[in-house]
Amino acid sequence: MNDLMSVVDWSRAQFALTAMVHWLFVPLTIGLSLIVAVMETKWYRTRDEKWLKITKLWMKMFGINFACGVATGIILEFEFGTNWSNYSWFVGDIFGAPLAIEGIFAFFLESTFIAVMFFGWKKVSRGFHLAATWLTALGVVLSALWILVANAWMQYPAGMEFDPAQMRNVMADFGEVAMSPVAVNKFFHTVLSGWVLGAVYVIGVSCYLLMKKRNREVAVSSIKVAGWVGMAGILLTMWTGDGSAVEVSRVQPMKLAAMEGLYRGECGQGLVGVGILNPDKKPGDDRDAMLWGFEIPKGLSILAKHNPDAFVPGIDDLIDGIELTADGDTIHTVSYAERIEAGKRAQTALADYEAARKAGDDAAMALAAERIKADYQYFGYGYLESPYEAVPPVGLTFYAFRIMVMAGGYLLLFMALALFMVYRKQAWLDKKLVLLGGLATIAIVWICSEAGWVVAEVGRQPWVIQDLMPSRAAISSIESGSVQFTFWLFVVVFTLLLAAEVSIMVHEIKKESKRNILD
Amino acid sequence: MSDFSTYLKSLPVKVFRFYLDGFRSMTVGKKLWAIILIKLAVIFLVLKLFLFPDVLDRDYDTDDAKADAVREHLINLK
Structure with a gap:
C-alpha cells in the first residue's frame, strides 16, 4: 500500500510538473499569435512599414516561445x-478522438502555416501571408480546444x-463530449486568459524598451494593440470565469466548497474575499474553518447560482448528503457513504x-452488466475507504483560487491603466516605477495562469475522472x-x-532595445 | 493539363527550397533549431524508447488481454 501511494504521489507530481511547464508556453503562444495577427492586419490595411517591423519583432518572440x-x-x-x-485504457475511446484531432491540427499548423509565417516574407503575397498568420492563430486555438475538451470530460x-x-x-x-457546457466554458476561459497573458508580455517587454529610451514609438504602438487585446481578454475571462463558477457548482460542488473553504453552507452564502484558513480544521469537526476572513455578503450564492438567496453546500453538507428547498430550488445530494x-x-x-x-x-453477464449500469455513476467511490477521502486539498485550492482572482482583478486595472497612459498620459511612461511595474506584471500574469490550473486540477482530487476513477x-x-x-x-x-528560452528571449529583447527597430 | 502536371512535379522541389531558404535566412534560427532537435531527440530517443514504454502495449498483445488486465486490476484493487 505504501509503495502504491508512493507511485501515485510521484506520478501525480510528475504529471503536474510536466503540465505546469507545458502551460508556461501555451498561453503565450495563444496570446502572441493573436496580437501578431492584429499587428500584421494593421500593416496590411495601412501599408505603414512601422507595423511590418513591429509585427516582425513580436513574431520573433512568438517563434522563440513556440x-x-x-x-x-x-x-x-x-x-x-x-x-x-489503467486510466488510459478506461478512457481510451473518449480521449482518442479529441487527441487525434488535436494531433492533426498541430501537425498542419506547425508544418504549414507557421512555415509561411516565418519563411514566407517576400515569397507569398501580403494577403496570403496575413491569412497564414491568422490561420496560425486559429490553429493554435483549435489545437487547444481538443485538449480542453478532453480535460473537461475528465471533470x-x-x-x-x-x-x-x-x-x-x-x-x-x-456532440455531448465536445459541446458539454463544462468544455465550452473551459475552452473560452482558458483561451481568453491566454490573450491576457500575451498582452501583458507585450506590454511588459514594451516597458523595457521604454526604459532603454530608444524605441518609444514601437513600444507605445505595441502597448496600444496589446492593451485592447488584454482588456477584451480580461473582461471576457472574468465573464467566462463566472460561467465556470456556475458549472463547478453544478457538476463539482465539492471543488467549489474547497475553493471557498466552506464546510457548512447556507442560503445567501457569503464569499470569502480574503482569508486565512484554520490549518487544524478537518471535515466533520466543529472547529471554525477560518482564522480570519473578509466576507462579501451573499457573494457565493450570487457567483455560483446567480441568486443571492440560493443555498450553496459546504464540504460537510455534501459528505452527509442534503435535501432542502431554498428559494424554489430543491437541492438533493446523495451522501458520500451511500x-x-x-x-x-x-x-x-x-x-x-x-x-x-x-x-x-x-x-x-447480462444481469451483471445491468447492475453495473445501475450504480456506475458512483463507480469510483467504491475505491474510497472513507467519505473524507473524497475531499480535495482545501488549503491549496482555496489559496490558489484567491491568487487567481486577486491577480485577475489587478490585471483588469493594469490593462485600464496601460490604455489610459498610452492614450491620455504618455508622460507617465517616462516614470521608471511605472515601467518596472509593467515589467513585473509579466511574472504576475503567469502566476495567475498557473494558479487557475491548480484550482481546476487540485480542486477535483481525488478524481482522475470525476466520480468514476480516483488517482490510485x-x-x-x-x-x-x-517514476522518481x-x-x-524532468x-x-x-x-x-x-x-x-528565457536567455534567448532576454538576449533578443536586449539586442532589439539597442537598435532603432524602425530604421 | 500539361502545365498543371509540370507544376505538380515541381511542387516538392519548390516546397523544399521554400523551407531551405527559410532556414538559411533565420537570424535566431540556429539556436532554436538546436533546441528543437535536442528536445525531440531526448523526447523520442531517450524518454519514449527507454523510460516511457506503453505498459499495456508492452505487456499484452491483444485488446482483450489489455481489457482483462485492467479489469483484474480494478476488481482487486483495495
Missing part, C-alpha cells in the same frame, strides 16, 4: 501510457457508456461479470523508483529548457 514549447505536451501522452495505463464525464466487455468507456455522443456503497455494488457487479464471462454464462485506481503497476528518477530528470531537463 520552438521552446513545441512537443513538451507529448511527454504528457507518454506519461498516460506508462504511469496511468464532467458525459456522452459515453461503460462497456464491461471492453473495460472502457465508449463514446455514445461526440455513494461508497453504490460504488462497491458496481465493483461487485463487475467481479460477477468477470466470473460469468470466465464461466461462459451469457445470461449472468488509474495508476499502472510500476516501481516508484522509476524520471521526475528528477526537473533538470525543464529547468534547462526554460533557462534556454
Whole structure:
C-alpha cells in the first residue's frame, strides 16, 4: 500500500510538473499569435512599414516561445501510457478522438502555416501571408480546444457508456463530449486568459524598451494593440470565469466548497474575499474553518447560482448528503457513504461479470452488466475507504483560487491603466516605477495562469475522472523508483529548457532595445 | 493539363527550397533549431524508447488481454 501511494504521489507530481511547464508556453503562444495577427492586419490595411517591423519583432518572440514549447505536451501522452495505463485504457475511446484531432491540427499548423509565417516574407503575397498568420492563430486555438475538451470530460464525464466487455468507456455522443457546457466554458476561459497573458508580455517587454529610451514609438504602438487585446481578454475571462463558477457548482460542488473553504453552507452564502484558513480544521469537526476572513455578503450564492438567496453546500453538507428547498430550488445530494456503497455494488457487479464471462454464462453477464449500469455513476467511490477521502486539498485550492482572482482583478486595472497612459498620459511612461511595474506584471500574469490550473486540477482530487476513477485506481503497476528518477530528470531537463528560452528571449529583447527597430 | 502536371512535379522541389531558404535566412534560427532537435531527440530517443514504454502495449498483445488486465486490476484493487 505504501509503495502504491508512493507511485501515485510521484506520478501525480510528475504529471503536474510536466503540465505546469507545458502551460508556461501555451498561453503565450495563444496570446502572441493573436496580437501578431492584429499587428500584421494593421500593416496590411495601412501599408505603414512601422507595423511590418513591429509585427516582425513580436513574431520573433512568438517563434522563440513556440520552438521552446513545441512537443513538451507529448511527454504528457507518454506519461498516460506508462504511469496511468489503467486510466488510459478506461478512457481510451473518449480521449482518442479529441487527441487525434488535436494531433492533426498541430501537425498542419506547425508544418504549414507557421512555415509561411516565418519563411514566407517576400515569397507569398501580403494577403496570403496575413491569412497564414491568422490561420496560425486559429490553429493554435483549435489545437487547444481538443485538449480542453478532453480535460473537461475528465471533470464532467458525459456522452459515453461503460462497456464491461471492453473495460472502457465508449463514446455514445461526440456532440455531448465536445459541446458539454463544462468544455465550452473551459475552452473560452482558458483561451481568453491566454490573450491576457500575451498582452501583458507585450506590454511588459514594451516597458523595457521604454526604459532603454530608444524605441518609444514601437513600444507605445505595441502597448496600444496589446492593451485592447488584454482588456477584451480580461473582461471576457472574468465573464467566462463566472460561467465556470456556475458549472463547478453544478457538476463539482465539492471543488467549489474547497475553493471557498466552506464546510457548512447556507442560503445567501457569503464569499470569502480574503482569508486565512484554520490549518487544524478537518471535515466533520466543529472547529471554525477560518482564522480570519473578509466576507462579501451573499457573494457565493450570487457567483455560483446567480441568486443571492440560493443555498450553496459546504464540504460537510455534501459528505452527509442534503435535501432542502431554498428559494424554489430543491437541492438533493446523495451522501458520500451511500455513494461508497453504490460504488462497491458496481465493483461487485463487475467481479460477477468477470466470473460469468470466465464461466461462459451469457445470461449472468447480462444481469451483471445491468447492475453495473445501475450504480456506475458512483463507480469510483467504491475505491474510497472513507467519505473524507473524497475531499480535495482545501488549503491549496482555496489559496490558489484567491491568487487567481486577486491577480485577475489587478490585471483588469493594469490593462485600464496601460490604455489610459498610452492614450491620455504618455508622460507617465517616462516614470521608471511605472515601467518596472509593467515589467513585473509579466511574472504576475503567469502566476495567475498557473494558479487557475491548480484550482481546476487540485480542486477535483481525488478524481482522475470525476466520480468514476480516483488517482490510485488509474495508476499502472510500476516501481516508484522509476517514476522518481524520471521526475528528477524532468526537473533538470525543464529547468534547462526554460533557462534556454528565457536567455534567448532576454538576449533578443536586449539586442532589439539597442537598435532603432524602425530604421 | 500539361502545365498543371509540370507544376505538380515541381511542387516538392519548390516546397523544399521554400523551407531551405527559410532556414538559411533565420537570424535566431540556429539556436532554436538546436533546441528543437535536442528536445525531440531526448523526447523520442531517450524518454519514449527507454523510460516511457506503453505498459499495456508492452505487456499484452491483444485488446482483450489489455481489457482483462485492467479489469483484474480494478476488481482487486483495495
